[in-house]
Amino acid sequence: MKFTHPFLQKLLNYENLKALIYENQEYSYKDLLLKTEEKITQIQNATQERILGIVGDFNADCIAFLLACVELKKIVVPFSDENEIENKLKEAGISVYFKENDFIFKEYSPSSHKLLKDLKEAGLILFSSGSTGKPKAILHNLNTLLESYLSKKAKNMNILLFLMFDHIGGLNTLFNCLSIGACGVAIKDRKNVDSLAFSIEKYKISLLPASPSLLNLMLCSKVHERYKLSSLKLITYGTEKMPDSLLKRLKAEFKGVRFHQTFGTSEVGIAQTKTYENFIKLENIDYKIIDNELYLKSKTQSLGYLNASNEAFRADGYFATGDLVELVKINGEEYLKIIGRNKELINVGGEKVMPEEVENVLLEFDFIADCLVFAKANALTGQSVAAKIVLKEGFCFDSLELKKKIKALCKDKLAPYKIPSKIEIVERLQMSNRFKKVRK
Structure with a gap:
């Protein structure tokens, strides 16, 4: 050949x-x-x-x-x-x-x-x-x-090819897998957590790239109690914000597994990151923060859009990601925390609400398995905060009871305008083909 x-x-x-x-x-x-x-x-x-x-x-x-x-x-x-x-x-x-x-x-x-x-x-x-x-x-x-993959050294391991074939994260996993001579394992029905867990057990997969939504679904389904997942050494997560409360629960259940947050976009590629709790340090990419929005410039940056304005690519080479971040110093190094997407901000009478902030609080409650916070049109304030709630097994409330309970528990954790004013109980949340919560 x-x-x-x-x-x-x-x-x-x-x-x-x-x-x-x-x-x-x-x-x-x-x-x-x-x-x-x-x-x-x-x-x-x-x-x-x-x-x-x-x-x-x-x-x-x-x-x-x-x-x-x-x-x-x-x-x-x-x-x-x-x-x-x-x-x-x-x-x-x-x-x-x-x-x-x-x-x-x-x-x-x-x-x-x-x-x-x-x-x-x-x-x-x-x-x-x-x-x-x-x-x-x-x-x-x-x-x-x-x-960027040519210098990677060989490593004998089995990696789950979880993210999609047309997704920058999925292709990154494939190219990384091939470049180190590893074995990629893929199944058709990725949303079936039992199939995923069965494959992890059968093929002794050590690296699982996933989304927070999928990881939460695995927790709620308790697949870690029904399958032997001891081969897992590393779980990487990206594509959407990881709630602090969910990361804490994951670490408690998957002892001995290292969690690593990845970061990238289809426009700039995947950055190398160093992780501390739910903070990341970007290592092979230039970045700047303007009005809390993250701008990136990388060697793997795309050439541009073919069917849209390229105004998101600035004259100085930086790309406006639309991600809102907080900047912190940890052990003298600069780390970022992703707090949400600019386009997902909820405007309640001029007050800004990040859906992920509210979700993080809701997921702390022992009766909530999963949730989705989103904007609802409001005649007085323009928008109000709404939430879809998936209850844990064994808990039963109607919407009015749940709304009162959530309001009481949130009053010391969230400003009044951030507390969901509309609650809908659902059996499950819709997940996109890219394994992210659908916020439409």
Whole structure:
């Protein structure tokens, strides 16, 4: 096997090691690289288009297709499902995509965007979640992203490929896994916590990348009591704010497991972080804070948006993340604490409320398993604080009783305008495909 790209050349060193377990099917690095050669030939015979979409997951064919695009200097656009795919294909000028080991052709005009024309190397287009508007097409130089993994040393471990195939965090886990010669384990039904726990036990997974919402679901489902999860050594979390009270509960239940907060965005990539409790120190990235909002500049920064204004990318190279942070000094070093998203602020008659602050207090109460705080329209104050509550097993209240109980317990912990004025009891909270609470 011969490859010209340094990342694929690095994988040749691990030929005899196990690379992937997907839905109980095992593949070695040699198997994966042979599939990559097949995909190179398949792409060359099928199309000369430079931008190629792919609908799939962390299975051998999809990973091999991704690696083939790297070798062929294609611009690859991963999709974990076909939600809004027609609109996204048009936005990025994609006329051909790969699905279930075959090509599907569309009659969409190729994009003439200058960023695409200027990129001469392998590229990656990721779409934002679209939670605050239409999904944005974010263009990366894939060579630049992969360069940061070339110096990583080999390490024998099994890693759960949990975050999605079209998510910067999911791809970061994949690239990190491959670069150290580790084995990635993936299952289709990631929201099934019993399947996750079973896989951790069966394959002795030592690294679990997850979201706080998923970790809370694991706690509430008590999978740690039904499965042997002793192989876990490290749990990394990101994608949304981790409530302090939840982190405390997780550490109490998962003794001997180290918790590490990761941080990144689709626009700037994943930063290296040092963690202290629920604070992070950003180590390989430049940052500044303006009006409590975090601005980042990194070597792995995207080239920009293809279908939206690039005003979030400042002239000095910094990207406005929309994350609100607090700055603290710990042992003489500068740490950040993520306190929420700018766009999720609730404005109660001019007073600002962070949903995560209220959620953190609510999760301290022994009868609440999970909660979601959000803005509700109010004729007098513009907005008011509302909450969806998931009760723990064995507790039973109606909405009025629960509202009174929460108000009484919150009066010494929260300002009156921050206490939820509308309570809805639900069986479970909706979770997005990116394993974050849906705040719409």
